[in-house]
Amino acid sequence: MRKALVGVGIVVGAIAVVAVWTSRTSTPAFVDSQGDVVPESVAEERRVELGGVEQYVLVRGRDRGAPLLVYVHGGPGGSETAFLRAFNSELEDAFVAVYWDQRGAGKSFDSGLDPGSLNIDRMSADLGELVDLLLKEFAQERVLLVAHSWGTILGLEYVAMRPETVAAYISISQIVDWPESDAEAYAWALTAARAAGDAEALAELEALGPPPYSIDALFTQRKLLNALGGVFFEPQSNWQLLSKALGTPETAWPDFISFVRGDVFSMEALWPELQRYDARERHARLEVPTFFFVGRHDRVISPRLSAEYLEALGAPDKEIVWFERSAHMLPFEEPERFGDEVRRVARAVGLLAP
Numbered sequence: 001m002r003k004a005l006v007g008v009g010i011v012v013g014a015i016a017v018v019a020v021w022t023s024r025t026s027t028p029a030f031v032d033s034q035g036d037v038v039p040e041s042v043a044e045e046r047r048v049e050l051g052g053v054e055q056y057v058l059v060r061g062r063d064r065g066a067p068l069l070v071y072v073h074g075g076p077g078g079s080e081t082a083f084l085r086a087f088n089s090e091l092e093d094a095f096v097a098v099y100w101d102q103r104g105a106g107k108s109f110d111s112g113l114d115p116g117s118l119n120i121d122r123m124s125a126d127l128g129e130l131v132d133l134l135l136k137e138f139a140q141e142r143v144l145l146v147a148h149s150w151g152t153i154l155g156l157e158y159v160a161m162r163p164e165t166v167a168a169y170i171s172i173s174q175i176v177d178w179p180e181s182d183a184e185a186y187a188w189a190l191t192a193a194r195a196a197g198d199a200e201a202l203a204e205l206e207a208l209g210p211p212p213y214s215i216d217a218l219f220t221q222r223k224l225l226n227a228l229g230g231v232f233f234e235p236q237s238n239w240q241l242l243s244k245a246l247g248t249p250e251t252a253w254p255d256f257i258s259f260v261r262g263d264v265f266s267m268e269a270l271w272p273e274l275q276r277y278d279a280r281e282r283h284a285r286l287e288v289p290t291f292f293f294v295g296r297h298d299r300v301i302s303p304r305l306s307a308e309y310l311e312a313l314g315a316p317d318k319e320i321v322w323f324e325r326s327a328h329m330l331p332f333e334e335p336e337r338f339g340d341e342v343r344r345v346a347r348a349v350g351l352l353a354p
Contacts, residue, residue, distance in 0.1 A: 025250050030062050030092075040064050042096060045250065048133065050126040053117065056081075056107035057130065058250060060089075061096030067144055067167070067351040068134055069095035069342070072102075072127060074149030074173075076118070076274075077266025079106025079259060080331075082245035087335040094343055094352060096138060100130060102154075104269065107255060109262035118269035120277070124157040131158075131165055142167040144346055149173045149301060149328065153274075156283055163287035168349045170342065172293045173328055176279045176305040182211040182218070185225060185299045192228040201227060215264075215271055222300070230299025233327040285314030291345050292319070295326035295333070317348075 030041035042064045046057045058081055069091060073080040081099040091097050101108040103126060104118050131143055145166050147155030152174045159169045175181070186205070193202040201224055208220055225231055245251050292310045294303045310320050321341055326333040346352040 025252050025255075027058060027060060027250050030060075038062055048130065050129045051103070051117070051122055053103045053110075053113065053126075054108070055103055055126070055130075056101040058085075058099040059096065059134075060092045060099075062093050064096060064138060066094060066096050067346060068098060068138060068140055068142075069144045069146060069346075070098045070100065070127075070131060070134065072100065072145065072147035072151035072155050073105070074151050075102075075105060075263060075266055076150045076270045077102075077105045077109075077263040078150070079108075079262065080148065081106060082248050082251040082255070083241070083332050085248040085250060086244040087332045088339060090339055091342060094346070095144065098130075098134060100127075102126065102266075104266040105262040106259055109258040109265065111261070111265075113265075115265070115269040118266055120153060120157060120270075120273055124154050124161065127154050127158045128162055131162070135165065141165070142351075144168055144170065144342075144349075144351055146170040146342065147172065148331070149175065150270075150274075153277060153279075156279060156286075159286050159288055159290075160283050166288045167351050168289040168291060168345055169286065170291045170293060170345055171306075172330060173295065173298055173301040174279070174292055174306045174309065175277070175301055176309045178274045178277060179212055181300075181302040181305060182213065182221070184302045184304070185230065186210045186221065188230065188299050189221070189224055189228055192230070193224075196228065198228070212275065215267055218267075225299050228299075229297065229327065231328045233295065233297045233325055233333060279309055280312070284312070287316065289317040289345075289349050290315045290319075291321060291341075293321045293323065293330060293338070293341065295328055295330040296322055296324045297327040298330075300328040 027043045027045050029043050030038040032038055040063055042059055042061050044059050046059065047054050048057050071084060079101045081101060084099055102123060104113055142165055145155055152171045155169060155171060159166050189205055193205055205224060208217055213221060229235060292306055294306050307320055310318055323330040323334050323337065331338045343352060347354055
């Protein structure tokens with residue numbers, strides 16, 4: 001009996017050691033062919049105070065003198081750092097890439113955070129504080145701002161507020177009117193479920209009904225959109241995505257607990273404000289070159305609304321770039337094309353050499 005207990009203790013201890021070890025993260029240095037750290041490279045995980053709240057920022061670039069690329073993730077609460085590192089890390093060769101987990105999201109999640117501090121104005125100001133810190137540290141004047149989905153609201157607000165600090169704005173799945181987009185998504189899902197002969201999805205959609213939605217209803221709608229091909233054009237399983245994220249050294253299993261908790265926490269805090277947001281009413285003009293990247297098959301955020309908004313938007317230069325084999329997650333669906341287009345935009349505005 002004693003030997004058995006000792007054996008159990010050893011196993012439990014081993015599991016505890018493995019759990020602690022696999023909960024650790026780091027970000028690898030850039031090294032040359034000899035294994036030496038590349039001079040003037042930067043690879044750092046940081047905790048930065050923004051708006052009085054400590055937030056996680058990952059900064060990586062092969063050359064710290066390269067242009068700054070700041071990525072504003074979607075959600076709300078949906079940190080994309082792990083997926084950007086898994087699919088789009090080659091951009092770190094051309095830029096100093098800055099991955100930011102917004103307050104309440106990912107590695108910035110804190111259960112003690114006041115939900116009232118999660119609002120568009122405060123989080124846009126957080127972005128502004130981050131950009132100011134980066135411009136000062138890296139002795140630059142402007143950043144390339146890249147935002148996705150929910151992040152496009154923060155991106156749009158910041159660009160309108162501080163255009164002098166932005167060389168170009170790349171918006172991926174620009175949110176224009178969330179309720180109108182949800183209504184369009186619901187109509188599409190009904191048609192797609194009928195066409196696929198998916199009686200189960202059709203029944204669930206009919207029980208759900210059209211928007212407006214509660215948060216629980218929204219998550220159900222998103223689940224059905226994913227199953228019907230409106231999130232990823234070519235379906236990817238949750239396990240595929242999880243395994244790719246866990247393959248990045250900056251990500252460990254506890255991060256997924258924070259990811260899920262932050263997703264729900266942030267959506268609950270921001271949901272009322274999202275229902276009232278209309279980009280057309282707030283911003284008829286931007287003072288920076290503006291590029292909308294749109295997945296042709298996106299059913300989460302309406303491509304039609306994005307295209308119509310850009311058509312009407314005043315800007316010194318503007319362009320819509322269609323990704324024909326993508327839905328809502330185009331940086332991870334067509335990563336090579338995404339990287340090419342980001343670099344093309346940077347060349348067009350003078351951040352990278354022609």
